Structure formats: C-alpha cells, structure tokens
Amino acid sequence: MLPIKTSKRNLLTIGFAAFTFVMLVIAAFGAVNYNRFYPAITQIQMRILSLQTIPLNNIIEVKVAFAVKNPSDYQGLSLSHFGSTYSVVYVMSPTNNITALGGNLPYPSMTGSLNPGTTFNVALTTFNITANPTQMTSQPPTMIVFNFQPSFILSTFLNKVTEVIPSYECTSSGDPAVCDQTGLTLITSSVGGGPGGGGG
Amino acid sequence: MEEARTTAARINQLLATENRRTAVLIPLWTLAMTATFAQALFQRASMTYLDYGLAAAICLVAGIIVIDLGRALLSYIATMALTTFLLITLLSYPATTTDLPSPGNLLFSTLWIIVVFTTIFPLPLIACLVATVIGAMVGEKYF
Numbered sequence: 023m024l025p026i027k028t029s030k031r032n033l034l035t036i037g038f039a040a041f042t043f044v045m046l047v048i049a050a051f052g053a054v055n056y057n058r059f060y061p062a063i064t065q066i067q068m069r070i071l072s073l074q075t076i077p078l079n080n081i082i083e084v085k086v087a088f089a090v091k092n093p094s095d096y097q098g099l100s101l102s103h104f105g106s107t108y109s110v111v112y113v114m115s116p117t118n119n120i121t122a123l124g125g126n127l128p129y130p131s132m133t134g135s136l137n138p139g140t141t142f143n144v145a146l147t148t149f150n151i152t153a154n155p156t157q158m159t160s161q162p163p164t165m166i167v168f169n170f171q172p173s174f175i176l177s178t179f180l181n182k183v184t185e186v187i188p189s190y191e192c193t194s195s196g197d198p199a200v201c202d203q204t205g206l207t208l209i210t211s212s213v214g215g216g217p218g219g220g221g222g
Numbered sequence: 223m224e225e226a227r228t229t230a231a232r233i234n235q236l237l238a239t240e241n242r243r244t245a246v247l248i249p250l251w252t253l254a255m256t257a258t259f260a261q262a263l264f265q266r267a268s269m270t271y272l273d274y275g276l277a278a279a280i281c282l283v284a285g286i287i288v289i290d291l292g293r294a295l296l297s298y299i300a301t302m303a304l305t306t307f308l309l310i311t312l313l314s315y316p317a318t319t320t321d322l323p324s325p326g327n328l329l330f331s332t333l334w335i336i337v338v339f340t341t342i343f344p345l346p347l348i349a350c351l352v353a354t355v356i357g358a359m360v361g362e363k364y365f
Binding site for chain 1: 230233234237243246247250251253254256257258260261264265266267268280283284286287289312313316317320321322323324325326327329330333336337361365
C-alpha cells in the first residue's frame with residue numbers, strides 16, 4: 023500500500039499550525055500573569071505604622087510613619103515618589119469640630135520594591151500643628167483626629183505608557199490604622215495624549 | 223503506519239480546496255498574530271523589533287501558503303481586523319472585571335485601545351502587508 027503524499031504547501035500549513043500553538047502557549051503564560059495584575063494593584067495595602075504626638079508649648083510635634091505592603095503574589099511592582107497631604111480635625115466638643123488643612127508632608131525622593139508579601143516602610147516624617155486652634159479660649163481640644171491622603175507612583179510593566187498612582191485615605195487619632203484605597207489615577211505621556219485623570 | 227496514513231488523508235481532505243485552506247488559515251493566522259502581539263503587550267506594554275520581525279515572518283509564511291495575491295490581501299485584512307479586536311478584548315477584559323477604584327476602572331480600557339492601535343498602526347500594518355505580498359509572490363514561484 024502506497025503512503026499518501028502530503029504536498030509541500032500542506033506541510034507548511036501544518037508547520038504554521040504548530041508554530042501558532044507554540045505562540046499560544048507562550049502568550050498563555052503572559053496572560054496568566056497579566057490577569058493577576060489588576061487584583062494586585064487593588065490589594066496593595068497602606069497603613070499608618072505609628073503616629074506620635076509630642077506637645078511643645080503651643081504646638082504639637084507630630085511624627086507619622088507609613089507602611090506599604092503587597093499582599094498578592096504578583097511580582098514586578100515597585101514604589102516611588104511617595105507623598106501625602108494631611109488635615110487635622112480638632113474635636114472641641116461633641117458638637118463643635120474645627121478642621122485645619124495642613125498641606126503636603128515633606129518626603130525625600132524614595133524608591134522601594136513591593137515584592138510579594140513584603141512591606142516597604144516609608145521614612146518617618148515630622149510636622150507641627152497648633153495645639154489649640156482657638157487661641158482666645160483656654161479650652162484645649164478633647165481629641166485631635168488626623169486625616170492623611172497618601173499616594174505614590176506604582177512602577178509596573180506599564181511604565182512605558184502610563185504611570186499608575188493609587189491614592190489612599192487614612193484616619194487616626196494616634197493609633198496605627200489601615201488606610202482605604204480611594205482612587206487610581208493614570209498619567210499617560212508616551213501614547214499620544216491618551217487618557218489621564220484625577221483621583222477618585 | 224495506518225494511523226499516519228489516515229491523518230495525512232484527513233489533512234489533505236481538510237486543505238483540498240482553496241476555500242477550505244483559507245478557512246483554516248485565517249483563524250490560525252489570527253491566533254498567531256494575536257499571540258505574538260499579546261505576549262509582548264502582556265509583559266512590556268510595547269513591542270520590540272524582534273516581536274515585529276516575528277509578526278512579519280508570520281505574514282510572510284501565511285502569504286506563501288495562500289499563494290493567490292488577491293486572496294492573500296483579503297485574508298490579511300480579515301486577520302488584522304480580528305487580531306485587533308481580540309487584542310483589545312484580551313487586554314481590556316481583566317481591567318473591566320476587576321473592581322478597580324475610579325477613574326482607573328474606565329481609563330485602563332481606553333489606554334489599551336490606544337496602546338493596541340499605536341502598536342499595530344500604521345507602520346507594522348504596512349510592513350506585514352508587504353510581507354504578505356512578498357510571501358504570496360514567493361509561494362507562487364516556488365509552490
């Protein structure tokens with residue numbers, strides 16, 4: 023019995039199919055990792071590690087330290103340009119609060135890896151607030167609540183096309199606290215005036 | 223031996239006519255192009271010269287298989303349209319199904335549409351078209 027001959031063209035088609043299969047397998051590995059990217063950026067945790075208040079006459083020196091953690095198993099994230107704004111709420115009485123906008127916290131330029139499961143400790147920063155916002159009365163506030171709005175640039179595989187900036191909201195009156203992710207901003211530059219946007 | 227003969231007979235039957243061959247080739251070509259672009263965009267959000275070379279090589283081989291120039295051009299247009307659609311879907315879908323905070327949830331999809339279009343158009347599209355035409359000419363001469 024003679025074997026059935028397969029033409030060169032058919033053999034090339036079979037080779038093409040085999041190559042396609044190999045490329046699909048390679049792309050599948052990338053796809054699996056890519057699918058873990060979005061959950062990973064939403065899971066990045068920010069918390070106030072410590073918040074110390076030291077009264078000095080009419081001012082209070084505040085020392086705050088933040089920590090950022092990547093609890094996911096996604097590899098390839100790092101942090102840079104950490105920054106934060108803050109505001110202070112003086113609770114004078116159950117019905118009387120005074121809010122003071124504080125501005126930006128001074129942070130040096132920093133970069134840090136966010137490997138799976140690791141925590142990046144942001145350098146301690148110090149700022150001063152007034153001890154009593156109503157200087158006329160001697161009644162001091164019963165409690166001072168700090169609101170921080172930290173954010174940072176998240177370096178990802180998307181660096182060539184966009185900067186990913188998660189922003190958080192943290193509230194504490196002196197204890198360590200977990201922050202809530204409130205927004206995700208993308209700043210694009212190299213993809214020709216693409217999408218950009220402010221925090222949520 | 224008998225099994226090999228049966229398989230060869232089935233393949234010959236599957237690719238017996240030009241229409242059947244085109245019907246088999248377009249999905250394969252689309253998947254190969256999508257995989258080539260996707261593996262690069264999944265990792266770097268951009269293509270390297272090697273990736274573009276690979277895409278051009280795929281078009282060259284597909285052109286050789288098709289042989290007929292008119293059919294090759296039509297197949298190429300269909301392939302690139304399907305590839306673009308598949309790429310945008312593959313890249314945007316995870317962003318839309320994850321509960322991302324605003325405005326990132328909306329911006330990622332738009333970003334990927336822009337990235338896919340700037341990656342494919344216009345030079346890579348033209349380069350692959352040229353590769354397809356060359357492939358068809360080579361196929362006509364040698365197959």
